[in-house]
Amino acid sequence: MKTLLVGEYREGKLLDTTYELFGFASQLGAETALFLVGSDSQLPAYGGTLYLADAGRHGEYNPDCHKRLLVQAIEKEQPDYIVFLHSSYGWDLAPRIAATLRAAQVSEIVALVDGGFEVGSCNAKMRRTVKPTSPKAVLTIQAGAFPAQQPGGAPQLQRLEADLASALEFVGYEPAEPKDVDLAKAEVIVSAGRGIGKKDNVPVIQALAKALGGELGASRPVVDAGWVEHSHQVGTTGQTVSPKLYVACGISGAIQHLAGMKKSDFILAINKDKDAPIGEIADVLVVADVLQFAPALTAKLAN
Amino acid sequence: MKILVCIKQVPDMESRFKPNANGTWFEEADLAFRMNEYDEYAVEQAVALREQLGDGAELTVLSIGPDRVVEAIKKALAMGCDRGVHVQDPDVAQKDPWQIADMIAAYARRYGFDLIFTGMQSQDRGSAQVGVTVAEQLGMACATTLVGFAFDNGVVTAKRELEGGLKGVVKLKAPALVTCQLGLNIPRYPTLPNIMKAKKKEIEAIPAADLLTVAPLAATARFYPPAKKGGGLLLEGDVGDLVDRVIGILKEKTAVLR
Numbered sequence: 224m225k226t227l228l229v230g231e232y233r234e235g236k237l238l239d240t241t242y243e244l245f246g247f248a249s250q251l252g253a254e255t256a257l258f259l260v261g262s263d264s265q266l267p268a269y270g271g272t273l274y275l276a277d278a279g280r281h282g283e284y285n286p287d288c289h290k291r292l293l294v295q296a297i298e299k300e301q302p303d304y305i306v307f308l309h310s311s312y313g314w315d316l317a318p319r320i321a322a323t324l325r326a327a328q329v330s331e332i333v334a335l336v337d338g339g340f341e342v343g344s345c346n347a348k349m350r351r352t353v354k355p356t357s358p359k360a361v362l363t364i365q366a367g368a369f370p371a372q373q374p375g376g377a378p379q380l381q382r383l384e385a386d387l388a389s390a391l392e393f394v395g396y397e398p399a400e401p402k403d404v405d406l407a408k409a410e411v412i413v414s415a416g417r418g419i420g421k422k423d424n425v426p427v428i429q430a431l432a433k434a435l436g437g438e439l440g441a442s443r444p445v446v447d448a449g450w451v452e453h454s455h456q457v458g459t460t461g462q463t464v465s466p467k468l469y470v471a472c473g474i475s476g477a478i479q480h481l482a483g484m485k486k487s488d489f490i491l492a493i494n495k496d497k498d499a500p501i502g503e504i505a506d507v508l509v510v511a512d513v514l515q516f517a518p519a520l521t522a523k524l525a526n
Numbered sequence: 527m528k529i530l531v532c533i534k535q536v537p538d539m540e541s542r543f544k545p546n547a548n549g550t551w552f553e554e555a556d557l558a559f560r561m562n563e564y565d566e567y568a569v570e571q572a573v574a575l576r577e578q579l580g581d582g583a584e585l586t587v588l589s590i591g592p593d594r595v596v597e598a599i600k601k602a603l604a605m606g607c608d609r610g611v612h613v614q615d616p617d618v619a620q621k622d623p624w625q626i627a628d629m630i631a632a633y634a635r636r637y638g639f640d641l642i643f644t645g646m647q648s649q650d651r652g653s654a655q656v657g658v659t660v661a662e663q664l665g666m667a668c669a670t671t672l673v674g675f676a677f678d679n680g681v682v683t684a685k686r687e688l689e690g691g692l693k694g695v696v697k698l699k700a701p702a703l704v705t706c707q708l709g710l711n712i713p714r715y716p717t718l719p720n721i722m723k724a725k726k727k728e729i730e731a732i733p734a735a736d737l738l739t740v741a742p743l744a745a746t747a748r749f750y751p752p753a754k755k756g757g758g759l760l761l762e763g764d765v766g767d768l769v770d771r772v773i774g775i776l777k778e779k780t781a782v783l784r
Contacts, residue, residue: 284696328653329744330652344651344749345552348539350749350752352747356744394695437782447709449712467780491772502760506758508761511765
């Protein structure tokens with residue numbers, strides 16, 4: 224079985240997440256080749272075939288052009304599976320390749336099971352096993368689901384060039400908003416999720432954070448709704464944290480949130496739904512209304 | 527200018543899910559359905575653009591599924607879409623993203639849209655494939671995961687959300703398709719007068735068989751709850767007791783309480 228892995232490169236750097244693709248291929252027991260729009264100065268530690276296109280010429284983000292480059296590599300390599308990370312690069316490019324090949328795509332794989340691919344469903348509360356029926360298939364793997372592996376060595380280069388024409392013009396990057404709170408340094412973080420109901424209830428969570436000597440964190444929906452500033456957001460598009468104690472208040476546990484806090488030493492979750500995915504990683508899940516439990520805990524701690 | 531927004535109706539994610547009789551999707555019987563959250567942002571952005579363009583624009587909302595999805599179409603009409611399309615498909619859950627995209631593209635080809643909005647993904651399947659695949663099938667420019675949108679003089683300026691708070695700004699000329707991320711805007715609530723007005727708006731019904739031209743490329747073998755990893759403690763009961771137990775545990779297991 225052959226896989227063509229699609230590495231990632233951004234702002235002049237090879238992204239470490241690229242090595243998660245090797246972890247996946249190794250679990251699959253598959254041969255590998257790597258495709259990368261990157262640079263000679265940032266070659267991966269990998270001794271196999273690297274299909275390399277220069278990002279200086281082809282752009283870091285130019286999906287029409289990257290599609291042409293990747294199709295060239297697929298024609299040469301004839302892989303069974305073309306494997307991406309399920310990232311802003313992968314979920315954008317993968318369906319373009321799948322449509323071009325008329326191949327199945329299986330998105331955000333978390334595990335290999337029964338000759339198929341396990342993916343999350345219903346906000347990660349359930350799972351599906353998906354089996355492609357096309358001869359080739361395009362796969363994207365969930366960030367963090369397959370431990371990174373560095374094969375080591377120096378790649379054998381196969382250089383690729385393609386027409387730059389694109390229906391889309393990349394203007395530039397916009398940096399992340401500056402952080403006025405560095406959650407990475409906090410020993411205790413108490414985070415508010417959608418389960419707090421409304422903006423007026425944020426002080427209830429803030430009070431618990433204060434009673435525990437910690438900082439206020441938040442999940443994405445709470446930030447999107449404007450209840451809490453973005454600088455407090457924990458998750459893949461916010462901050463990644465690993466405090467001694469993480470308290471998740473009314474947070475169901477979307478994968479993007481879990482990825483940002485699952486390395487915390489101790490996780491206490493408060494949620495009305497005992498099936499909420501946060502329960503999969505919490506050390507303690509308190510099944511309760513957070514608006515009753517949090518003030519009661521705050522009051523008791525003050526005594 | 528013709529605009530299309532594609533929406534899906536999904537179960538409320540707070541629900542308890544059970545596999546259906548053949549074990550490949552959820553049992554629908556006890557579930558409440560609503561518009562996919564990502565699609566609410568897509569509808570809001572499409573309606574805002576419709577308002578910006580004024581009378582020269584027409585905004586169509588399309589959904590595929592059994593009769594219940596008409597409720598989601600009505601909500602989009604009440605938010606400000608001009609006309610609805612219901613692609614009637616009681617077996618929509620058996621279709622793969624390739625087939626869903628094929629049906630949408632077939633309808634879009636008939637009607638000739640300048641701009642198409644979709645959610646970035648659905649909450650129940652989460653494949654993040656349908657929007658991009660529609661664009662590929664139509665040969666349209668496409669940008670995904672929008673957290674910023676502006677339209678001026680036939681050109682979309684889109685802000686894409688990347689990892690770690692970084693964003694990427696791209697420009698694309700219509701005809702184009704964009705997929706919308708959470709937080710792109712603040713979706714409006716339909717007002718009562720607009721709900722009344724929406725009742726008079728046309729909803730065109732098209733059987734799925736009239737649009738579908740392709741066979742599936744992938745199949746769901748099984749639908750099931752995740753394996754319990756164990757180790758975690760589940761506490762239920764009276765709030766006062768729960769507080770005492772939690773303080774005991776924090777004192778024992780963490781260094782933050784003395």
